[in-house]
Amino acid sequence: MKHNVILPLIIVAAILAMAGCGKSAEFKKMEQDLVGSVTSMHDEGMSLMNKGSELSAKLDQAIAAYDSMAAKYPKQFEGQTSDDLKAAKGKLDAASASMKDWMSSMKAYDPTMDHTQVMDQLTKEKDGIVKVKNQFQEAFTAGATALENHKAFAEQLAANLTKGVKKVVKK
Numbered sequence: 001m002k003h004n005v006i007l008p009l010i011i012v013a014a015i016l017a018m019a020g021c022g023k024s025a026e027f028k029k030m031e032q033d034l035v036g037s038v039t040s041m042h043d044e045g046m047s048l049m050n051k052g053s054e055l056s057a058k059l060d061q062a063i064a065a066y067d068s069m070a071a072k073y074p075k076q077f078e079g080q081t082s083d084d085l086k087a088a089k090g091k092l093d094a095a096s097a098s099m100k101d102w103m104s105s106m107k108a109y110d111p112t113m114d115h116t117q118v119m120d121q122l123t124k125e126k127d128g129i130v131k132v133k134n135q136f137q138e139a140f141t142a143g144a145t146a147l148e149n150h151k152a153f154a155e156q157l158a159a160n161l162t163k164g165v166k167k168v169v170k171k
Contacts, residue, residue: 056143
């Protein structure tokens, strides 16, 4: 009977002693590496937000220029729209909102938390910022494409208008 009580007490004491030792160096390193990765990706995300703000301003300028020119030359702009510029701007706005949402849901790293919970939390945060970065890349591609298309259209329009002016001058 004595052994039946002592053995469980020894096991409980051993478990408590092991639990009191904390996380292994390997677990701590894994957590720190993932924290570093998430922090680095956060910094990249902030940089993408700044780049997105700059592109958004260019899109605003292009939309305003398009609207102005379309009002002056409705015949030449027939069949043309600025929908692609507006859609790219919308994608940038959505990416920025996603970044803000991601940052607001981020939880501070707690080294005292269980290793599995920490790794799950940090992995979730890393996956989230990867999605945000991909969203920004899509928006940048859409924005650059829309700006390039409208630049080409404006150059063609300018060339056509110049031809028209030359014809009028020759007469």
